[in-house]
Amino acid sequence: MKQKKKLLILGGGYAGVTLIHALKMKDFDITLVNQTPFHIVQTEIHRLLGGAAHEEDIYFDLEEFCEKKGVSFICDKAILINDKVQKVICEHGRELKYDYLVIATGALSLFPHQIENIHAYSKDIKVAQHLKNLENEFQSLLKSQEKEKNIAIIGGGLTGVEIALEYASRLKKLGISATQCSISLIEQFETLLPGSSKELILETHDACDKAGIKRYHGNFVTKIENNNIYLSNNSSIPFSMVIITIGVICEELHFQSEIQKSNKNQFIVDKHLQVKGFENIFAIGDVAYFETDEGSVLLPTAQNAKQQAKTLAKNLENIVKNKPTLEYKYKHKGTLVDLAKNEAVGDAFGVQFHGNSAYYLKRTVNAMHTRIFK
Ligand SMILES: Cc1cc2nc3c(=O)[nH]c(=O)nc-3n(C[C@H](O)[C@H](O)[C@H](O)COP(=O)(O)OP(=O)(O)OC[C@H]3O[C@@H](n4cnc5c(N)ncnc54)[C@H](O)[C@@H]3O)c2cc1C
Structure with a gap:
């Protein structure tokens, strides 16, 4: 029997879990590494702070999720990518081998030193x-x-x-x-x-x-x-x-080889989401610096992270089948802003939404994401 390729995914945020959900498991032996045992639904954090959402709406157990998907889960922090020997070194000393590597480690809040103290x-x-x-x-x-x-x-x-x-x-x-x-x-x-x-x-x-x-x-x-x-x-x-x-900035994740990054420490990817210069390494979500054909850089959003994950799932399957990979095309589906008290405002699919209907639409978008844990 043909041996499955080892696919290592760093980061169980929007991009990482959507990728696992979209992949056909038979093609790969998959391991997810996340520095915490849970996925955080970041798009609901403001509601947690405001008391409108509870911890169970925000935190989802990654070990349980991986078990259901037939994926191995490791709770650790990746600190070095030794691309020369195809290994990721983690904070607790683990060395994880990969055939294909996906970096989906997201970003942290930015605290610029220009603001004194x-x-x-x-x-x-x-x-x-x-x-x-x-x-x-x-x-x-x-x-x-x-x-x-x-x-x-x-x-x-x-x-x-x-x-x-x-x-x-x-x-x-x-x-x-x-x-x-x-x-x-x-x-x-x-x-x-x-x-x-x-x-x-x-x-x-x-x-x-x-x-x-x-x-x-x-x-x-x-x-x-x-x-x-x-x-x-x-x-x-x-x-x-x-x-x-x-704003946000990515935490430093070191490579053994020289690598070009954006001024926010993002990995620069090509149209196929491949980290430039590294054939078997991909980056998706907030940690990926992607320039569109029009020359604009995609903003760090959950909708982009999820869309990139879905394209990459298809591309990884195409790669093992020796088929050509797809170019990533971002489709902006809209922006909805929560205004609290069961109200929101914004646009989705070119239509303006206000008040209650916008609020419920935003909750539906959120539920469509969290249902992958069910
Ligand atoms: C309050 C708030 C509201 C938002 N609202 C919206 C919205 O309405 N719409 C929208 O589209 N976007 C929204 N966003 C942005 C959205 O949440 C992010 O763009 C999205 O989370 C990016 O997904 P990601 O998978 O790239 O990264 P993340 O979701 O940040 O996931 C990264 C994961 O990687 C793990 N990780 C990091 N470093 C390592 C490491 N070295 N080793 C192992 N694991 C690691 C982290 O623990 C985390 O689990 C909002 C963000 C916030 C904070």
């Missing part, structure tokens, strides 16, 4: 322990005697907006007024959701204003110190608790 406040919402710490901080804040409490969110992109609105809704449900505890949302560009459509921006501004969120636009943060956020116009915003959501 930022590292004292660098709780990453993508890390389970930090999410727990933020919840503890929120609970302590509720109990504290401080008079004018303020939760500050730095970064007015999708993540920051959704977190601010969920916290506002949570405080309201707890009967805490905006004077007792305010929420500040700070964005360096002139509007929230920079780069989005005018309608989406206006509707989001309106939702924030109605929720009593203080919006600060047009100045960047220069320093965070002694519970004050300093802005480039020399003003400052006092805070009791701060969350920073100003």
